Amino acid sequence: MLPFRYAIRNLFRDPMRLLQTLLGSLLVTLLVMGAGAFNQGMTRMLSASGDPLNVILLGAGSEESLQRSEIPDKAAGIAASTIPGIQERAGRSAVSPELHFMGYLQAPDAERVQILLRGVKAEALMVYPELSLLEGRFPRAGELMPGRMAWKSLGIPQEDLKPGMLLEFEGQSFRVSGIFAAPGTVMESEIWADLNDLRTLTQRDSLSGVTLRMQSPDHREVKLFSTRRRNLELSVVPEQEYYAGLAHFYAPIRGMTWVTALLIGVGALAGGLNTLYAAFASRIAELATLQTLGYSRAAILLSLIQEALMACLLGSLLALTLALQFLDGLTVSFSMGSFQLDMSPGVVLAGLLTGLFLGVLGTLPPALRCLVPPLPAALRSAG
Amino acid sequence: MNASPLIHCHHLTKHYRKGKQQVTPLQALDLKVPRGEFLALMGPSGSGKTTLLNLIAGIDSPSEGELIIDGQDISQLSRGKLSRWRAQHVGYIFQLYHLIPVLSAYENVELPLLLDSFSGRERRERVELALRLVGLEDRMHHKPKELSGGQEQRVAIARALVADPPLLVADEPTGDLDRDAAASVLQLLQELSREHGKTIVMVTHDPKAAEAADRLLHLEKGKLLESEALPA
Ligand SMILES: Nc1ncnc2c1ncn2[C@@H]1O[C@H](COP(=O)(O)OP(=O)(O)OP(=O)(O)O)[C@@H](O)[C@H]1O
Ligand SMILES: [Mg+2]
Numbered sequence: 001m002l003p004f005r006y007a008i009r010n011l012f013r014d015p016m017r018l019l020q021t022l023l024g025s026l027l028v029t030l031l032v033m034g035a036g037a038f039n040q041g042m043t044r045m046l047s048a049s050g051d052p053l054n055v056i057l058l059g060a061g062s063e064e065s066l067q068r069s070e071i072p073d074k075a076a077g078i079a080a081s082t083i084p085g086i087q088e089r090a091g092r093s094a095v096s097p098e099l100h101f102m103g104y105l106q107a108p109d110a111e112r113v114q115i116l117l118r119g120v121k122a123e124a125l126m127v128y129p130e131l132s133l134l135e136g137r138f139p140r141a142g143e144l145m146p147g148r149m150a151w152k153s154l155g156i157p158q159e160d161l162k163p164g165m166l167l168e169f170e171g172q173s174f175r176v177s178g179i180f181a182a183p184g185t186v187m188e189s190e191i192w193a194d195l196n197d198l199r200t201l202t203q204r205d206s207l208s209g210v211t212l213r214m215q216s217p218d219h220r221e222v223k224l225f226s227t228r229r230r231n232l233e234l235s236v237v238p239e240q241e242y243y244a245g246l247a248h249f250y251a252p253i254r255g256m257t258w259v260t261a262l263l264i265g266v267g268a269l270a271g272g273l274n275t276l277y278a279a280f281a282s283r284i285a286e287l288a289t290l291q292t293l294g295y296s297r298a299a300i301l302l303s304l305i306q307e308a309l310m311a312c313l314l315g316s317l318l319a320l321t322l323a324l325q326f327l328d329g330l331t332v333s334f335s336m337g338s339f340q341l342d343m344s345p346g347v348v349l350a351g352l353l354t355g356l357f358l359g360v361l362g363t364l365p366p367a368l369r370c371l372v373p374p375l376p377a378a379l380r381s382a383g
Numbered sequence: 384m385n386a387s388p389l390i391h392c393h394h395l396t397k398h399y400r401k402g403k404q405q406v407t408p409l410q411a412l413d414l415k416v417p418r419g420e421f422l423a424l425m426g427p428s429g430s431g432k433t434t435l436l437n438l439i440a441g442i443d444s445p446s447e448g449e450l451i452i453d454g455q456d457i458s459q460l461s462r463g464k465l466s467r468w469r470a471q472h473v474g475y476i477f478q479l480y481h482l483i484p485v486l487s488a489y490e491n492v493e494l495p496l497l498l499d500s501f502s503g504r505e506r507r508e509r510v511e512l513a514l515r516l517v518g519l520e521d522r523m524h525h526k527p528k529e530l531s532g533g534q535e536q537r538v539a540i541a542r543a544l545v546a547d548p549p550l551l552v553a554d555e556p557t558g559d560l561d562r563d564a565a566a567s568v569l570q571l572l573q574e575l576s577r578e579h580g581k582t583i584v585m586v587t588h589d590p591k592a593a594e595a596a597d598r599l600l601h602l603e604k605g606k607l608l609e610s611e612a613l614p615a
Contacts, residue, residue, distance in 0.1 A: 003497060009485035289481040292442060293542075294470025294498050296463060375442045376433070379477070 001299050002290070007306035017279055018311055024272050025315030025358050026322075028265045032354045033323045035257040036347035038332065042254065045339035046247040048184035050240030052217040053087075054127060057210040057226070060235040064245050066100040067116075070206045073097075075232050079210055083225045087126065087213045094126040094213035099198050101208075105191065106168040110155045116190045117169075119198030127213045128182060136163035136178025141197045143177035144169070147188035149338045152331055167191075170201050186243075189338045211239065253334075265354070269362055276308070276366040284370050288378035297371045304367045309359035316355025320348060387454065389549060389582045390416035390439055394448035397434050397605075408434040410605040411448065418549070421576035421583045423596035431605040432586040433554055439584060440473045440552045441465045453549055470498045474543025476553035480535040482527040488514065488538045489523040495546040513541040517571060533564025540571060544581070551575065553585040557592050569595040 011018060057079060062069040076097035080086065087094040099119035106112040122138060125131060139145040144167055146154070151161040165176045174193075182188050199205065212222065219238055226234040237245075280287075290300055328343040370378070397409040408431035416422050424432050437443040438450060441457050444465070450458040453472060460468060469475075474495075482491050492513055496506045514520045517537040527535055536556060543551055553572065557565035573595050575581045585596060593599045601608040 001497070003490070005490075006483070006486065013485055285479075285481060286483060289477070289483070290494070291466065292440075292469065292475050292481075293495050294466055295494075296466055376437045379442070379481075 002295060002303040004306065007303045007310065010303075010307045011310055014279060017275055020275055021272060021308070021311040022315040022318070024268045025312040025355050026319045028261075028268045028358060029316040029319035029351045029354045030323060030327075031261040031264055033319065033343065033347050033351040034327060034341070035261040036350050037323070037327055037341035037343050038257050039254045040344045040347055041332065041339045041342040042250060042334075043247060044342055044344075045184055045186060046243045046250075047240070049186045050238070050243040051128075051130075051213075052238070052240055053214050054239035055212045055214060055219050055222045056237050056239055056242055057212070057222070057234045058208075058237060060233045063235050063237050063242075064249070066098070066208045066242075067102055069100075069208050071209060071234060072232060073205060073207055075234060076207065076210045078229065078232070079212060079222075079225065082229075083212065083221050085215050085218070085221050087215055089126060092123065092126070094123065096120060096124045096127040096211045096213075097195060097207050098124070098211060099195060099202070099204065099208050101198060101202055103169060103202075105154065107154045107156045107160070108166065112168075113153055113155060115150070115153050117198060118187075118190050118192050119195040120192055121195050124192075124211075127211050128187065129213075130185065131180055131182040131187065134179045134181050136176070139177045139192060139194050139197075141194050142172075142174060143194065143197075144174045145178050145180055145192040146176060147190050147192070148179055148181045149188040149331065150191055152333045152338045153189055172201075186339075189333070250334075265358075269358060272358065272362045273365060276362060277369070280304070280366045280370045284373075284378050284381045287370050288375055288381075291371075291375055292379065300371060301363075301367050305360055305363045308363040309356065312355040312359035312362070313352070316352055319355075320351055323351065388415040389418040389420075389453055390414065390584070391451040392435075392439075392448065393451075395435075395438065395445050395450055396447040397431075397438065397443070398446045408605050409438070409445075412605065412607060414600075414607065416582060416584060418582055419576060419580045420598060421573065421596045422585070423593040423599045424584065424586045424602055425588065425590070425593055425599060426602035430602045432602050434605075435602065436552050436554050436584060436586055439550075440475050441469045442475070470495060470546065472548050472550055474540075474546070474548045474551045476536070476539055476543050476551065476556045478555040478558040480527070480532075480539045480559075482535055482538055482542075484527050487524050487526055488519060488530065488541075491527070491538055492541045492545050495542060499546065509545055510541075513545040514538075516544070517541045518567075531564065532560050533567060536560060536564070536568050537571065540568070540575075544575060544579075549580075549582055551581050551583045553583065555586055555588060557587065557589060565589070565592065 057071060057075060058066060059069040059071045076095055080093040080095040101117045102114055103117045104112050105115050134148060146161060151158045161179060163176050163178055167174045167176060219236065222236050226236045287300055291297065324343055327341050330341045331338050332341060392412055392414040395409055395412040396407065399406045399408065412435065426432050438445050439452065445458050449456060457465065457468060489510055492510045493506060496509060511520060514523055517540050519534060519537055519541065522530060522534060530538065557568050560568060569592055572583055572585065576583050587593050
């Protein structure tokens, strides 16, 4: 085996090449981790948004979107009184009739933006136990309650989002009554309103859906209800399935991030291969000398891989530091709402594996090209 | 001393393929080199000197014929086996030294020893001894580019002999040196042959250099011409 210091010294032999390898590996690793954290964050948000105990009643035929769904107003009351096994507290059932509406809102000194409004009653608090009020109180008529991430979509500074601020909707001014949190879920990017208020404003007498919170994750009774009351034209979707469906809907976006990372990675690898070809080619005679001394080609290859690995892993570690510093927790907005980039252990591992992969894969072709030719020819090439 | 020659070439032939053409730099060559002899090889460019040296050093394999070195036929060894054989039996000295530029003189000389299972102390003693032998114990920690050509070549010689192989081969070892540096390298080789019993095969273009050897052979178009013993 060649001494490790040979690999280390070679690493610093050409500072420009070292810098190039380092930056290349840094860039590719950052991309891979960026794509990973993006997908991880999105998936986490969508999966956190579904609770195994919750079931949604939607209009038959619009199972994949609450915004397009319509069910009769009376469905909530009938469900509450008919379906056994719904959670109850103080004589009230955990049944949340809701209206989901994409509306145009405007904050002071900001653009008019489209944002998801959810009209709810106080029962919503029973159905979504992870929801808590950060400030203020639940909205009444003429009031709105934004989630704590809504500032992103509203296009205002985070500190401006507080009780008392005014929001413009359908030509009227609404006061913010409070701010709520529901960690990790899509709800945090929504703006909630009083159900009746929102129905009046949007001139709807129907609901988008009803969410029920059951005592157990067994939803058979709910399904039975929907088949018995065919006249209500209800479809039963467990909340987790509903959000999994959304996750599915966004799969092409996640695919795109990976393809982009992959394409840039391949480009960087091709560039890296070229520099390494040149670097190793100038060392052909030296590598042949080592073979003359009795070093096997495997030993020399190992040293070359060590050399490249050090540069690539160093780049990956730098990328990791940058990613943890600047990417982790970064808020990304998309049509569904906002979520935070998630540098999960899996993403970190993927980043480090990228460095490993680049180091080994990038070394093999140029190294083999230098090690395969017969020794006499290699020795003759000017050293 | 063992009476059998250290090197025995019998009908040694080497072909190379250059596209469709076949070149034959060595043609049925017979050669015996006794143990401890310092042999010089001369001949015009392209006469096959390096080719012969590479075969003897186990860097290349013959196309035909027998090549017995130190009692072992190396003509049939695989590339991997030859590699291990070289580490134990041959020290190769190049015209252009071929020192590893990122390693110090000491580290260059140490390289062959890392292939064997010497203790750290044994290694240090051997490296220091070899460097002392070539008169460079005070340059141990210099990098090749901080040394003169003559010093570089002497480090290369130390590297060739540090593992104590019976055979040293040198391809125009003084070809790139000025007269004084060349003289000291030749004197060193002579010493290694006479005092340390090394068998040396040296290719040279310089008749003055050839005078340092015990015997001079001329190679022409892949065949040996006359043999002349040189005055000691
Ligand atoms: N690997 C090879 N492939 C093809 N032809 C080769 C190869 N090695 C040597 N030859 C040919 O064999 C012949 C002898 O080459 P060799 O290097 O042995 O000559 P030489 O006597 O050492 O010459 P010089 O004094 O110029 O070093 C030349 O014609 C050369 O072109
Ligand atoms: Mg030659």
